[in-house]
Amino acid sequence: MPDAVNAVTLLRRLLLALSIALPLVASAKEAAPASDDPVLEAKVMRISAELRCLVCQNQTIADSHADLAQDLRGQVREMLRQGQSEAQILDYMTQRYGDFVLYRPPVKSTTTLLWYGPAALLIGGVLVLILVLRRRSKLPDDRFEPDAPDEAAPSDAPAR
Amino acid sequence: MKSLKFLIPLAIFLVLAGFLAVGLNLNPREVPSPLIGKPAPAFELTKLDAADQKLKRDDLLGKVWVLNVWASWCAPCREEHPLVMELARRKLAPVYGLNYKDTRPAGMAFLTQLGNPYEASLFDADGRVGIDWGVYGVPETFVVDKQGTIRFKHIGPLTPEVLDKKITPLLKELNA
Numbered sequence: 001m002p003d004a005v006n007a008v009t010l011l012r013r014l015l016l017a018l019s020i021a022l023p024l025v026a027s028a029k030e031a032a033p034a035s036d037d038p039v040l041e042a043k044v045m046r047i048s049a050e051l052r053c054l055v056c057q058n059q060t061i062a063d064s065h066a067d068l069a070q071d072l073r074g075q076v077r078e079m080l081r082q083g084q085s086e087a088q089i090l091d092y093m094t095q096r097y098g099d100f101v102l103y104r105p106p107v108k109s110t111t112t113l114l115w116y117g118p119a120a121l122l123i124g125g126v127l128v129l130i131l132v133l134r135r136r137s138k139l140p141d142d143r144f145e146p147d148a149p150d151e152a153a154p155s156d157a158p159a160r
Numbered sequence: 161m162k163s164l165k166f167l168i169p170l171a172i173f174l175v176l177a178g179f180l181a182v183g184l185n186l187n188p189r190e191v192p193s194p195l196i197g198k199p200a201p202a203f204e205l206t207k208l209d210a211a212d213q214k215l216k217r218d219d220l221l222g223k224v225w226v227l228n229v230w231a232s233w234c235a236p237c238r239e240e241h242p243l244v245m246e247l248a249r250r251k252l253a254p255v256y257g258l259n260y261k262d263t264r265p266a267g268m269a270f271l272t273q274l275g276n277p278y279e280a281s282l283f284d285a286d287g288r289v290g291i292d293w294g295v296y297g298v299p300e301t302f303v304v305d306k307q308g309t310i311r312f313k314h315i316g317p318l319t320p321e322v323l324d325k326k327i328t329p330l331l332k333e334l335n336a
Contacts, residue, residue, distance in 0.1 A: 096201075
């Protein structure tokens with residue numbers, strides 16, 4: 001019997017150790033540094049976070065593990081090394097992949113609805129709400145059903 | 161006027177339904193390429209089957225040609241390959257391949273196995289030319305006119321409809 005108990009504790013400890021070690025291994029793999037210059041790397045990641053990965057479209061190329069995202073990060077890194085500015089890099093990407101690649105699309109005639117549509121909907125909704133409330137406040141009391149007292153509610157409901 | 165007020169929610173519903181219907185019919189995978197109507201990006205690459213022979217964009221100026229981006233690791237490329245063969249058989253324009261992020265032996269084995277529709281395949285091992293052409297989902301197919309302008313792009317595997325209704329008429333028109 002003691003042997004069996006020991007085996008169980010051993011197994012438990014092993015599992016615990018594994019569960020602690022595995023995420024470390026996984027994160028170590030993710031953070032594979034592409035260059036040893038942390039300043040450059042931070043800049044690469046900042047610009048990559050502005051760019052949409054075209055393969056997995058709801059991720060930025062900073063988040064994505066897709067092959068193309070890695071290539072594009074490499075491209076960003078190389079252009080930074082050549083001393084190009086962030087604007088030049090974003091320009092380079094839009095020339096090839098269109099505005100779609102930008103997570104913050106530029107404000108222009110084709111994107112007006114995208115930029116101002118939600119605000120317009122909100123303002124419209126608030127206006128309608130104000131109008132309705134105003135009209136209701138002018139109505140005489142007998143146009144409203146009297147509030148049912150809370151205790152009365154259960155007796156109204158069908159039995160069971 | 162007042163009697164028509166009940167129609168307002170219906171109108172709002174119809175507008176919303178219209179937006180949603182259009183949205184449902186858009187394919188988010190197909191990002192409109194900003195390169196259409198623009199000069200084809202320059203390249204100078206070796207041929208897949210001959211590491212010592214180079215081909216560059218300007219060699220192809222003056223003729224209508226098709227660029228098909230493919231790779232041996234890409235399953236949809238296998239699927240569309242018979243259609244690329246068919247396109248080449250129609251002899252409307254030479255079809256060039258862009259062998260994207262592949263290895264020479266794997267790429268050549270693919271062509272030996274499935275047939276080679278390409279006038280030549282350009283070997284783009286690191287995918288740099290692919291980036292210049294805005295490639296993000298292999299296979300992709302471009303049509304370039306005599307002036308070297310990109311006229312058409314199809315993302316994903318070719319379909320008989322695209323081949324018959326888009327590419328073939330366009331190539332005939334450009335050659336006319």
